[in-house]
Amino acid sequence: MLDPVSTSTSTLLDDLTARIDGSVLAPDAPAAPAATTGFQLGVRHRPDVVAAARTADDVRVAARVAADHDLPLTVHHTGHGTRVPAAGGILLSTAGMDGIAIDPAARTVRVGAGVTWGEVTDAADRFDLMAPSGSFPGVGAIGYTFGGGLGLTGRTDGWAVDHVRAFEVVGTGGALDEVTADTDPDRFARLRGTGPVPGEVVTAMTIGLLPAGPLTGGALVHDLGPVGEPGDPAPLHAFREWTAGLPDTVTAGMSVVTYPDWDVLPPHLRGRRVARIAVTARAGSAQTDRLLAPLRAAVRPDEDTVGPLRPVESSRVYAEPEMPHAYTGENVLLDALEPAGLDAVAALDGPMTVVGVRHLGGALAGPAAVPDTVSGRSAAYLVSALSPIDPEQAVADPSAAVAAADPSRALRPFGSSARGESPGFRFGPHAG
Ligand SMILES: Cc1cc2nc3c(=O)[nH]c(=O)nc-3n(C[C@H](O)[C@H](O)[C@H](O)COP(=O)(O)OP(=O)(O)OC[C@H]3O[C@@H](n4cnc5c(N)ncnc54)[C@H](O)[C@@H]3O)c2cc1C
Known part of the structure; x- marks a missing residue:
């Protein structure tokens, strides 16, 4: 008491x-x-x-x-x-709630509310297991899982929430409950799909781990040309055509970044528009190479890092920046990746914007073993757009900061087959 x-x-x-x-x-x-x-x-x-x-x-x-x-x-x-x-x-x-308890026989981990996926990945490595984690290991394991949790091997292994066994939850007022599909099915479904209500805190989560292998991954990187000139959309269309026929063993995403001409950037990125096709396969290198052959031929990458991948190296697949910064971002779930949208991305100008495309389907499309409210199970692609913003302006006048960056302009050409959005890929301050 x-x-x-x-x-x-x-x-x-x-x-x-x-x-x-x-x-x-x-x-x-x-x-x-x-x-x-x-x-x-x-x-x-x-x-x-x-x-x-x-x-x-x-x-x-x-x-x-x-x-x-x-x-x-x-x-x-x-x-x-x-x-x-x-x-x-x-x-x-919750940063100090750092408990990680792996049960290698059950292939589960119980994580405290201060644990990141990178920490679980490191701890699971010695058991030849891996976390259902995403593109960036620094995100919170529990925060990532609310709403779905779109992992590196999602098309093979499903959403992270599909592996959750239990949430330990403190409700408003201080009551502590272990919430599972059996003890409280409605609350379990809501926590998986839309996450906690205000004042509710998940203090721990028990979730299944995945086998560490086979795993192959990396990226094909292609310079689309200078910002300010229409870029070559062919590699983007090649991604669309390649993903349309992919087996569920491969999970792929693509980012297109319009880099400003900033001194802080490496010379080869300054003022360039660069496409990165990130690939993770639940297959060995030889089989992955066979699947990648048509994409490699179409894209002719300037850099190709796809090869054997250990889970502890997973950050190299998407290679996202590790420095804290201010950003705003939106997303849209789609039935199909419309060519006109990709043409617009290849020609996108204006403030720096990272357009991300995640290929869904496969095990991500399967019906949940227990009911939940995860959006995205029936979508074919998720397209996100994220722009850096000035932190001081964002704090003083969020609407102005969001309007100045306007990452949504990259999403509008994809509008016609939209099926809503994924809450985990909405970022930063609100526009109004
Ligand atoms: C660079 C980057 C890469 C990403 N990659 C992926 C990806 O590959 N796949 C994917 O699905 N998502 C991805 N995301 C989205 C990410 O999972 C979400 O932003 C998630 O909300 C981050 O959770 P957090 O706990 O780290 O962050 P926080 O900002 O600390 O928390 C996010 C929200 O969850 C709440 N929250 C966090 N923990 C708890 C808790 N224990 N109890 C109650 N409420 C809590 C917070 O109050 C807050 O509202 C990415 C985000 C970034 C910035």
């Missing part, structure tokens, strides 16, 4: 400090900025107090204190998916 908590706002810090194992910080404490800032620098939390939890009991206390003081409780882990800034209330940092 939890002790009763004072309802005086002035005792908020004292209430929390006396009751939790983790640290409690006032917003002006020297350590507060590090605890409230994450990968997304375009959204700045301004809580009344930061509670850095270490245990599920810490979370229960924070939820109870928030309820008793009638304050919002905002959850913060890595900040990759932060969209709405905390304005007052308690910011609950």
Whole structure:
């Protein structure tokens, strides 16, 4: 049983400090900025107090204190998916909840709310297992899984949520429940599909691990030409045609980046439009090479890194930037990848934009073993568009920052077969 908590706002810090194992910080404490800032620098939390939890009991206390003081409780882990800034209330940092317990016989892992997929991948390596993780190992294992979790081998292995066995959840007010398909099917379905409701915190997740091999992966990179001139869309069309006939052993994605002429960029990228086709196959190199042959012939890549892949090297498939920055992004789920949309991407100008195309289908299209609300099961492709924005402008005037970057302009030409969007690929501040 939890002790009763004072309802005086002035005792908020004292209430929390006396009751939790983790640290409690006032917003002006020297350590507060590090605890409230994450990968997304375009959204700045301004809580009344930061509670850095270490245990599920810490979370229960924070939820109870928030309820008793009638304050919002905002959850913060890595900040990759932060969209709405905390304005007052308690910011609950889960970064210290770092437990990883692998059961190699059951091929499952129980992760705390502060664990990233990269940490699970490293821990699973010695058991010849891998996580159902995505393009960037630094994202939170639990935050990524809400809404689906689109993994590197998704077309073979399904969505990450398909492997979830249980969520340990603290509800608003502090009650702790183990939520499974049997104990609470509706809540389990909602957590898998749309994630927690405000104030609800998943303190741990038990999820299945995947065999580490066979695995082949890497990227074909092709320079489409200078930004400002219409780019050659042929490699983009080659990706569309190649993916249309792919077996479920291959999961592929493509990004097209319009690089500005910035001094900080390597000379070969400055002012160029570059396509990267990322490939992960549940197959050996020889079989993957056979499947890739028509794509390689059509794309004629400037760089080709597809080869044997260990899960611990998975970040090299998409090679996404590791530095925190400010960004805004939207996405659309599609029945088909329309050629006109790809032509528009090959000619895209204006502010720097990363257009990402993920090939869905295969095991991602299968019916869920238990009901859920994951969007994207019936779509063929997910197209996302993401632009860097100025962090100060994003915090002061989010609408102006989003309008200036306008990544959605890259999605409009794909509109006619749209089937909604995937919540995990909406990024940064809102437009209004
Ligand atoms: C570079 C990059 C690559 C990505 N690649 C992929 C990919 O390949 N596949 C894919 O599916 N997604 C991908 N994503 C999307 C990513 O999975 C989401 O942004 C996800 O929300 C990140 O979760 P987080 O916990 O790391 O981030 P946070 O911003 O800390 O959390 C995201 C949201 O989830 C909430 N939340 C986090 N943990 C909990 C918890 N324990 N309990 C309750 N609420 C919680 C937070 O309050 C917040 O609203 C990528 C994102 C980026 C930036």
